[in-house]
Structure formats: structure tokens, C-alpha cells
Amino acid sequence: MSNYIRKTPRKEQNSDKNWSKKEDEFLIENYHTLGSKAVAELLHRVPAACRNRAYHLNITRVLGWSLEEEQILVQNYANKGAGWVAKQLGRSKSCCIARAGKLGIKRDYHWTKTQTDYLKKYYPMVGAVGVASFLNRSPNTCQVKASSLGIQYVDQLKWSKEDEQLLTEHYPREGVIAVAKLIGKSESACRSHAATMGLIFDNSWTKEEENIIKEYYPRFGPSGISVLLNRTHSACVSRASKLGIIFENTLKWTxxxxxxxxxxxxxxxxxxxxxxxxxxxxxxxxxxxxxGISYKQTESMGVHVIKKFLDYKGIRYQQEVVFENCKYKNKLRFDFAIFLAEQDFPDKPTGLIEFDGLQHFRPVHFFDFQEYKYESALQNLRLRDEIKNNFCQQFCIPLLRIRYNQGEQINEILSDFIAHVETYLISFNPFLSNEEYYEGDEDASTAIVQHENAKNISKLQTKGAYYSFRWTKDECTFLRDNYSYKDAMWIANRLGRTCSACENKARKLKLKRRSPNCYHHRCAWSVVEDNLLKVYYEEKGAQWVADQIGRTVSACQHRASRMQVKKKKHFTRWTKEEDDILIKFHKKKTHQDIAQVLMRTKQACDNRVRILKIKKKIS
CATH class of the missing domain: 1.10.10 (Arc Repressor Mutant, subunit A)
Incomplete structure (x- = not known):
């Protein structure tokens, strides 16, 4: 086959193509005022097409300057520039520059006395960038003006001669971490400056380091020696094995x-x-x-009720079921997997059941996290739940989820799940939609009550029964007895309700807390509370007592100090070896590092230094 170039006939230029008379009339009327972008949006065209059409029709957009705009330009152009004026007038910067040129207005670049004084005062400290933001000038102009005045920027992060001496003395032997702590600079800054000075970190072991290993390794082991010598754990272990030194673990379990x-x-x-x-x-x-001791986690009440129901019905089930395709770092576990007799694949479960506790819906102090990690724990659980939900939808496995506050309806929910398994491929709760399931506690409880009451609307007597759980007489009496001096969270946990529900009910009952100004009436301690504080404060601390009584931690601490009840403090006397280590490494290491080696607190090391009257001086 022969290669050839196919030439297409040249299209005749037709400026009137696709433009109707109405569009042309609209363009002629509005192009002067609206411009190409606004006209293009109204005509559903591109701005470039509108500009080309306007050029063919000899239409130009002339935006005349009013007297007010020209006055603003004359007053502010010389001092504040074209950019500021353009923002105020809603015009382009080039348009303002062109108009200023026609009017004969020039930009005033002259430096006033106040500006030069400000430059002399702050340029050595802040530099060109910091001064430029205040003076409304570019950093280059500020830098040129400063150089003409003979002003130089003094970099406060520059290395002094003392810092460089410390770097040359300690960097080759002790490395970056020790030098950064001594000088008070970052590790990257020390490393880069050492490279410019031509310093190299010598990783070979000195006699002093070997003597330290021989002296302290049998007692403190590789973890303590690695902190003292600024070396890795494996390096200390390998060097000790070469020297034939064995770690005598004195912390064996009795x-x-x-x-x-x-x-x-x-x-x-x-x-x-x-x-x-x-x-x-x-x-x-x-x-x-x-x-070989394992932690036997106690089953929750919801899981126990589900097991009882399945055993009573004679349904085959498995607990803590795992699937290979359902993972988040590790395989995720489902609470129950049920297997019905009539199914095509006996290995595949007929349905999965999950009982979600309170920690799935709001941050709860169930886990040993710090306070700021309670929210992250909740988000982590929500992420795991989403992975499980997506897995069940992907592989068409019915999933039932039961909330912690649906304990009374568990039997009804399970019987509905077994009777209509296929419907749970779409929604995983009969009373709540998938969106309502993860909403707040009050919203979920009202949705459950709405579903139950909707079955028999004639039984509804009041509006309150439709929107929330009714308060019983016992709950009201409990609220009256404890609301005046107990915390709302404590009452809510005892009644199984939310804090806001307890507060709202207290307002309806016209209950008030006792006067916060009177300490005695507000915090009157009963005999039972005092006895509980005496017995358990010494062993379990203020937090445990506060949770049991329903008071704050600070209140328990103040009460314990008044009653002269003290928490157990395990004081161990300082040995000569510990004192020698503290004196020897006091100048080289921080108290935090020494405390880590000696298995003591930083405050204990600080106090011991004051007692021994050691002064920290870096030569």
C-alpha cells in the first residue's frame, strides 16, 4: 500500500456561523456593560467566541471612568499603588496603570522619614520579608534601601564561636543527639553545620565507653547503656558480647x-x-x-442474651468469626455467625450478628487511653464498623446490628432477623435506618419508641410517650435525691440515660443544685463516702474513688488531705552507685535520660541534684 496524505478541503470562513439574530442583538445591547464572561454565560458560549463575534460586529467594551473613580485613583495611586486601587474600584491592575499614565500620575517611590526609621529599627531583627509586609513594599526594594543605608540583617540562628567549639569537641565522639542537646539546636542544623566544617562522626568504641559497659552493663543492661552512650540497643548488645559481659537481670519476677x-x-x-x-x-x-496466662474477657449482657436465644431456638452458631477478606491491619471479628439447615453452601454463614456497645457511639473511658485519645478510639471503631458493613454488602451476607440501648428488644429483633434474613442485605436494624443507627443516643431512642408506638397509635396518650422513654417513679425519686449534690454524668450512668435527658428532667421537676458559693453545703460528705475514701484512697487512688462516689478528683484529693489520708508512695533510698552515675553523667546527659536508666522519675533526679548540691556547668 502506498503512503499518501489525505488533504481535506479548506473550510470557507463564515463569521455568521451558528450566531442567530437574537444573539447578535443581545451581544450589541449588553456587551458594553456586562463584558464577555457574563454574556458568554447567558448565551451558553465561550468568552473567546463572544469576543471574536464582538470584534466582527465592531463592538468594543468601553468602560468610562467616573469622576469619583478618578479621584480615588489620584489620591491613592502614588502612595498605595495600582494593585490596591484595582481592588477598590473592581478593575484590572493594567487598566489602572493605563489610566494613571493618561492622567499623568506617577508612583511615588520616595521613602519617608518614618519608613526609614522603621527600616533602621526592625530590619536587623526581622529582615526584608518582615519589613516589607508592614511598609507595603516588595522585599527587594527594602533590601536595596537597607544596603544603601548600610543596614545588615543579623541572623540570630548563626553559629557562635562557642557553639562551634562544642561541635568540634563533642560531635566526632558523641554524635548528633548529644551535641543538639548541649547547644540547644536541632539535629539537622548540627548535622549540616558539621558537614560544612568537615567534621565526621567517629563510630569506633573508645576505652571510656568500654569501661562504662564493663561497669554498668551487668546491672542496667543494653537499654540503660544505650541511653548513656547515645548508641543503639543492638550495638550495645554486640559490643558487650564481644567483651564477654552478660546482663544480670536483677528485675526477675518473684x-x-x-x-x-x-x-x-x-x-x-x-x-x-x-x-x-x-x-x-x-x-x-x-x-x-x-x-501461658490469658485474659478472660467477660461477656456483655447483650452477647449473653443473644447466646441464650440462639441456644433456645436450636440454631447453630459460632462466636468470634473471622474472614480473610475483612481486614483492618488484622482480621476483624464478628460476634456471631448463624448457620441455618436449609442452605446451598453450608460453609457460608446465613447471617452475621454484631452487638455494639456504648463505645461505638460516643467517646467512653473504657480503654486505657489518654484523654485526647478517646475521640480517636471512637473514630477507629467507626472505621472498623464501616469495613465490616462494606464486606457484608460486597459478599451478600446479611448483617444484623443491635445497639446497646436495644436490650429489651433483642428477642424481637433476632426473631425478625431469622424470619426475614434477605431484607438485612439493605438495612442492618429493623427499627433504625443505617443513618439513624449511628446518630446520638437520644435520636436513636426516640426512633425506637416511634417504631414501637407506630404499631398501635391508639395506645398513645401523650406527646411525651411518642418522643422519649417515660420516666418511672423510682427514677424520678433517685433524681430528686441525688441531683442537688451529685454529678449529672454519675446520675446518667446509674439510670442508663444521657446527661442531657437528666438535665431536662431536672428542669421539669424544678430541681436545682445547691449554692456553689457555700462550700460546706455543696460538698457535704456523708459517713459512707468518708469510710470509702479511708479504705480505698490509699490503694486505688483519687480517680477510682471519684468514679464510685460521683465526685471530682480534686474534691477527693482535698478531702483526703483534710482527713490526713495519703496515697502509698514507694520511696527507695539512693545508693552510692546511683549517686556516682548521677554525678558522672550529670553534665553530659539530661535528667530525663538519667531517670530512664536508674528507673526513677525526673523529679527525683532533680531533687537528688539539689541535695548533693551539684551545679551543671557546660565548659
Whole structure:
């Protein structure tokens, strides 16, 4: 086949193509005032097409300047420039520059005395960028003016001779981390300046470091030595093995500690660390793993009721079911998987059941997180729930979700789930939609009541029954007895209601808290509370007592100090070895690092330094 170029006939230029008379008339009338963009939007065309059509029709957009606009231009152009004037008038910068040229107005670049004084005062501290923002000038003009006046910017982050001496002395042997702590600069700054000075970190072991390993490694091990020498854990272990030094672990578990671990770990888990002095939660978990002790988590009431129902109906089920395709870092577990007799695939579950506790809907202090992590724990649980929901929809597995406040309707929900399994491919709760399920507690409870009452509307007597759960007489009496001096959160937890519900009911009952100005009446402690404080404050602390009584932690601490009840403090006397380590490494290391090695607090090291009268001086 021969190669050839196909030539298309040249199209004749037709400026009137696709433009109707109405469009031309609209363009002629409005192009002067609206412009190309506005006309293009109204005619559903491109702005370039409108500009071309206006050019063919000899239409030009002439925006005349009014007297007010020219006055603004004359008054402000010289001082504030074209950009400021353009923003005020709603015109382009080039348009303002052109009009100023026609009127003979020039930009005044002359520096006033106040501007030069400001430049002399702040340029050495802030630099060109900081001065330019205040003077409404560019950094380049400020820099040129400063150089003409002989002003220089003094960089406060520049290295002094003392800092460079410290860098040359300590960087080759101790490395970046130690030098950064000594000088008070970042590690990257020290590393880059050392590279410019031609300094190299010598990683070889000195005799002093080997002597420190020989002296302290048998007692403190690789973790303590790595902090003292600024070396890695593996480097300390390998060097100690070459020198033939063995770590004599003095922190071995005693029989008493293992006995406490065997007794309480299956019930309390990692919280056993509060019962064993000097042991962390991770240490207790590791020791329990070595001893083969497992934490037996207690089942919730909802899970227990579901098991009872399935056993009574004779339905085959499995607990803690895992699937390979349902993962978030690790495989996610479903509470129940039911298997009915009549199904094509016996290995595939007929449906999955999840019982969601309170922690799935709002931040709860169930976990050993810090306060700022309660919200992240809730978001993490929501993410896991979404992964499970998407997995069930993808593989067409019916999923039932039951909220913690639907305990009374569990049997009804389960019977509906077994009777109509196929409907749960779309929604996972019979009383709530998928969006309402994860809403607030009050919204969900009202939706449940609405669904129940909608079955028999004739039974409704009042509006209150339709919108919320009715308060019983016992609940009202409990609220009257405790609202005046107890916390709303404490009352809500006891009644199984929300704080806002308790506050609203208290307003309806016209209950008021006692005067906050009178400390005695507001915080009157009963005999039962005092006895509980005396018995448990010493062992379990103020937080535990506050949760039980329904008071704040500070109130419990003040009451304990008045009653002269003190928490157990485990003081251990300082040995000569610890004093020697503190004196030896006091100038080189921070108190936080030394405290980590000696298994003490930073405050204890600070107090010991004051007692020994050691002065920290960096030569």
C-alpha cells in the first residue's frame, strides 16, 4: 500500500456561523456593560467566541471612568499603588496603570522619614520579608534601601564561636543527639553545620565507653547503656558480647509477683500493673504470655442474651468469626455467625450478628487511653464498623446490628432477623435506618419508641410517650435525691440515660443544685463516702474513688488531705552507685535520660541534684 496524505478541503470562513439574530442583538445591547464572561454565560458560549463575534460586529467594551473613580485613583495611586486601587474600584491592575499614565500620575517611590526609621529599627531583627509586609513594599526594594543605608540583617540562628567549639569537641565522639542537646539546636542544623566544617562522626568504641559497659552493663543492661552512650540497643548488645559481659537481670519476677499475676490477670488484664509495684502494663502482659496466662474477657449482657436465644431456638452458631477478606491491619471479628439447615453452601454463614456497645457511639473511658485519645478510639471503631458493613454488602451476607440501648428488644429483633434474613442485605436494624443507627443516643431512642408506638397509635396518650422513654417513679425519686449534690454524668450512668435527658428532667421537676458559693453545703460528705475514701484512697487512688462516689478528683484529693489520708508512695533510698552515675553523667546527659536508666522519675533526679548540691556547668 502506498503512503499518501489525505488533504481535506479548506473550510470557507463564515463569521455568521451558528450566531442567530437574537444573539447578535443581545451581544450589541449588553456587551458594553456586562463584558464577555457574563454574556458568554447567558448565551451558553465561550468568552473567546463572544469576543471574536464582538470584534466582527465592531463592538468594543468601553468602560468610562467616573469622576469619583478618578479621584480615588489620584489620591491613592502614588502612595498605595495600582494593585490596591484595582481592588477598590473592581478593575484590572493594567487598566489602572493605563489610566494613571493618561492622567499623568506617577508612583511615588520616595521613602519617608518614618519608613526609614522603621527600616533602621526592625530590619536587623526581622529582615526584608518582615519589613516589607508592614511598609507595603516588595522585599527587594527594602533590601536595596537597607544596603544603601548600610543596614545588615543579623541572623540570630548563626553559629557562635562557642557553639562551634562544642561541635568540634563533642560531635566526632558523641554524635548528633548529644551535641543538639548541649547547644540547644536541632539535629539537622548540627548535622549540616558539621558537614560544612568537615567534621565526621567517629563510630569506633573508645576505652571510656568500654569501661562504662564493663561497669554498668551487668546491672542496667543494653537499654540503660544505650541511653548513656547515645548508641543503639543492638550495638550495645554486640559490643558487650564481644567483651564477654552478660546482663544480670536483677528485675526477675518473684514468686509473690507471679502469684498476683496468676490470680488477677485473667480477670483484670493489664491493669494488674497497679497491684504490682515497679511493673508496667507491657511487662505484665509479656510475663503473662510466657507463663501461658490469658485474659478472660467477660461477656456483655447483650452477647449473653443473644447466646441464650440462639441456644433456645436450636440454631447453630459460632462466636468470634473471622474472614480473610475483612481486614483492618488484622482480621476483624464478628460476634456471631448463624448457620441455618436449609442452605446451598453450608460453609457460608446465613447471617452475621454484631452487638455494639456504648463505645461505638460516643467517646467512653473504657480503654486505657489518654484523654485526647478517646475521640480517636471512637473514630477507629467507626472505621472498623464501616469495613465490616462494606464486606457484608460486597459478599451478600446479611448483617444484623443491635445497639446497646436495644436490650429489651433483642428477642424481637433476632426473631425478625431469622424470619426475614434477605431484607438485612439493605438495612442492618429493623427499627433504625443505617443513618439513624449511628446518630446520638437520644435520636436513636426516640426512633425506637416511634417504631414501637407506630404499631398501635391508639395506645398513645401523650406527646411525651411518642418522643422519649417515660420516666418511672423510682427514677424520678433517685433524681430528686441525688441531683442537688451529685454529678449529672454519675446520675446518667446509674439510670442508663444521657446527661442531657437528666438535665431536662431536672428542669421539669424544678430541681436545682445547691449554692456553689457555700462550700460546706455543696460538698457535704456523708459517713459512707468518708469510710470509702479511708479504705480505698490509699490503694486505688483519687480517680477510682471519684468514679464510685460521683465526685471530682480534686474534691477527693482535698478531702483526703483534710482527713490526713495519703496515697502509698514507694520511696527507695539512693545508693552510692546511683549517686556516682548521677554525678558522672550529670553534665553530659539530661535528667530525663538519667531517670530512664536508674528507673526513677525526673523529679527525683532533680531533687537528688539539689541535695548533693551539684551545679551543671557546660565548659
Amino acid at each position: 514468686k509473690e509477683e507471679t502469684g498476683i499475676l496468676r490470680q488477677y490477670y485473667p480477670l483484670e488484664g493489664a491493669k494488674v500493673a497497679e497491684r504490682i509495684n515497679g511493673r508496667s502494663a507491657s511487662a505484665c502482659m509479656n510475663c503473662a504470655g510466657r507463663l
